[in-house]
Amino acid sequence: MSSRENWWYDEAAGPLVRPYAMVRGRTRPAGELHLITQVLAMPTVSDPSSLSVDHREILDRCARPTSVAELAAHLNVPLVVVKVLLSDLLQRGDIVVHNRPHADVPDRNLLQAVLDGVRGL
Amino acid sequence: MAFEDSDVPTAVKIVVAGGFGTGKTTLVGAVSEIPPLRTEELLTEAGTYVDDLAGIEGKETTTVALDFGRITINQRIVLYLFGTPGQNRFWFMWDELATGAIGAVVLVDTRRLDSSFPSIDFFERRNIPFLVAVNMFDDSYDYSIDELRSALDLDSRIPVVKCDARVRQSGKEVLVGLIQHAMSRLEPAAR
Ligand SMILES: Nc1nc2c(ncn2[C@@H]2O[C@H](COP(=O)(O)OP(=O)(O)OP(=O)(O)O)[C@@H](O)[C@H]2O)c(=O)[nH]1
Ligand SMILES: [Mg+2]
Numbered sequence: 001m002s003s004r005e006n007w008w009y010d011e012a013a014g015p016l017v018r019p020y021a022m023v024r025g026r027t028r029p030a031g032e033l034h035l036i037t038q039v040l041a042m043p044t045v046s047d048p049s050s051l052s053v054d055h056r057e058i059l060d061r062c063a064r065p066t067s068v069a070e071l072a073a074h075l076n077v078p079l080v081v082v083k084v085l086l087s088d089l090l091q092r093g094d095i096v097v098h099n100r101p102h103a104d105v106p107d108r109n110l111l112q113a114v115l116d117g118v119r120g121l
Numbered sequence: 122m123a124f125e126d127s128d129v130p131t132a133v134k135i136v137v138a139g140g141f142g143t144g145k146t147t148l149v150g151a152v153s154e155i156p157p158l159r160t161e162e163l164l165t166e167a168g169t170y171v172d173d174l175a176g177i178e179g180k181e182t183t184t185v186a187l188d189f190g191r192i193t194i195n196q197r198i199v200l201y202l203f204g205t206p207g208q209n210r211f212w213f214m215w216d217e218l219a220t221g222a223i224g225a226v227v228l229v230d231t232r233r234l235d236s237s238f239p240s241i242d243f244f245e246r247r248n249i250p251f252l253v254a255v256n257m258f259d260d261s262y263d264y265s266i267d268e269l270r271s272a273l274d275l276d277s278r279i280p281v282v283k284c285d286a287r288v289r290q291s292g293k294e295v296l297v298g299l300i301q302h303a304m305s306r307l308e309p310a311a312r
């Protein structure tokens with residue numbers, strides 16, 4: 001488990017992000033990662049021993065499709081940090097991500113299905 | 122090994138907005154299948170996104186929290202509900218939340234109507250479907266829907282409903298109202 005303490009090591013000086021040995025030198029997230037982007041781990045991971053604890057926790061949680069927002073909440077790190085970790089995993093081919101066309105308004109069929117679902121709650 | 126699209130659900134979202142303390146988190150919690158979760162955006166001191174961790178050490182940063190919940194609609198669709206941050210000044214975050222959303226619920230507390238004006242303006246200007254849900258706090262005066270509509274200066278097409286954000290059934294009806302409103306704005310279905 002990662003905890004906030006791993007990330008913020010100087011309360012007085014304001015939040016400081018832990019050096020990124022663990023983000024493999026990558027510092028900018030891939031563009032296709034949004035709050036509700038669904039992330040799914042591949043069944044076999046390329047080289048588990050080269051992954052950090054945080055990467056592995058993401059893979060465990062993404063055995064079933066999980067959103068970027070949920071991953072950030074469970075790992076207790078800011079969104080940009082989880083996006084960077086996910087970008088590593090994307091590059092390694094250890095996850096796939098899935099988005100609706102980001103800016104498109106949901107169409108009638110999708111809205112009808114959501115309406116039926118909410119009514120049935 | 123490739124995944125079929127059907128292995129991953131389609132994700133949609135609804136924004137829950139409104140002034141400070143109007144019951145946004147309460148409403149999300151009432152309808153969500155999980156206790157509301159909290160994520161944080163990392164912002165620079167100037168109030169823009171930190172979009173690169175390089176050189177972040179030693180820089181002043183701040184965070185803005187988003188509360189959200191989830192409703193599994195069926196095996197293929199999952200709905201997320203995002204409560205907007207209390208501080209209204211981070212409009213760029215609202216833009217991201219609203220992009221591609223089904224629409225928004227704007228919660229209103231009749232004791233402080235004006236606190237929800239900026240939310241209403243935001244969705245009106247961007248022509249995003251929204252519904253106004255009047256959260257009935259115990260000591261609030263029970264105005265009529267017409268009185269509220271005119272006090273809020275709302276277009277007659279914008280639905281206004283009363284709700285109790287703590288009650289699941291009430292929250293559910295609010296969501297149904299919003300989705301129906303969003304559908305009413307689409308082109309008529311081809312027959
Ligand atoms: N009586 C009554 N109290 C409510 C209702 N909805 C929310 N509350 C209470 O009002 C307070 C504020 O509710 P929140 O859900 O935290 O409001 P919020 O809009 O998320 O607040 P911020 O995120 O701080 O802007 C809480 O103490 C709730 O328990 C309601 O329908 N009736
Ligand atoms: Mg809140």
